[in-house]
Amino acid sequence: MSTVNTVTEQLTRAGQVIEHDSFSIIDAEAGPHAYTPSQWAIVRRMIHANADFDFNGLTEFHPAAVEAGVAAMLRGGAPIVADVEMICSGLSRPRLHHFGMKPWQFISDDDVIQAAQAEDTTRAVQAMRKAHRQGLLDGAIVGIGNAPTALIELVRLIRDDGARPALVVGMPVGFVSAAESKALMSEVSQVPWIVIRGRKGGSTLVVAALHALLALAEAQQRQAAAALPEPRA
Numbered sequence: 001m002s003t004v005n006t007v008t009e010q011l012t013r014a015g016q017v018i019e020h021d022s023f024s025i026i027d028a029e030a031g032p033h034a035y036t037p038s039q040w041a042i043v044r045r046m047i048h049a050n051a052d053f054d055f056n057g058l059t060e061f062h063p064a065a066v067e068a069g070v071a072a073m074l075r076g077g078a079p080i081v082a083d084v085e086m087i088c089s090g091l092s093r094p095r096l097h098h099f100g101m102k103p104w105q106f107i108s109d110d111d112v113i114q115a116a117q118a119e120d121t122t123r124a125v126q127a128m129r130k131a132h133r134q135g136l137l138d139g140a141i142v143g144i145g146n147a148p149t150a151l152i153e154l155v156r157l158i159r160d161d162g163a164r165p166a167l168v169v170g171m172p173v174g175f176v177s178a179a180e181s182k183a184l185m186s187e188v189s190q191v192p193w194i195v196i197r198g199r200k201g202g203s204t205l206v207v208a209a210l211h212a213l214l215a216l217a218e219a220q221q222r223q224a225a226a227a228l229p230e231p232r233a
Helices: 013-030 039-049 066-076 085-090 095-100 111-118 123-133 148-160 179-184 203-226
Strands: 058-061 080-082 141-144 167-170 193-196
Touching: 013 039, 013 066, 013 085, 013 203, 039 058, 039 066, 039 203, 058 179, 066 141, 066 193, 095 203, 111 123, 111 167, 123 148, 141 203, 148 167, 148 179, 167 179, 167 203, 179 193, 179 203
Parallel strands: 080 141, 141 167, 167 193
Antiparallel strands: 058 193
16 A cells, blocks of 8 residues: 555645645634534535535534545545546546545446336436446445435445445435435435535535545554554664
8 A cells, every 4th residue: 555645636835835725714714513623624625626615514424424434445445436427537546546446437338328228217326236236335435426316226225235335425416306315315324424415516525525535544544654663773
């Protein structure tokens, strides 16, 4: 596993200053909140992604969500299963490589399209089913930012078929079933989750949340390495 610092993707001092100042502004303008420090690191990154302070309050966490997501990353090799390619494209390859993680999405696969047409469902539903058939959901971090039907199907797979992701980041955006799908996810007790209440969401926010989790995981990794005793000469 790489030991390269990937907590921030900013490779220049100027970029790091801008990022630092942005977070400082968000902290100052966000006002009071009830999030833990690690939860706020995720919410703040989401606000940073689209300058919408509504996510201070709309974002909800299963009590074990952050711990479960970080633990899955630290174990190494956990798949990230997404509902759309946009999430996979938005994730930092160096950060994923650091923890041996690979993103997966099946929304445009021919067999997924054919199954959706044959069963009169959505491609998103069939893509989640394909991920489950391939054994990718168990222990995975699942990110859903576009398709409410993917989140609804994932809840069914958890409840009826025993799928056990390590964490679900459920943030589909939209007007049809988006709010309902996230409310449904928030009722799940078997699997930790992070959701955005209501219609707001999107793939950009899933990516932001995952990047925040990756940064938290690396920070914990570095703290653990720093606590090790110095090797004897």
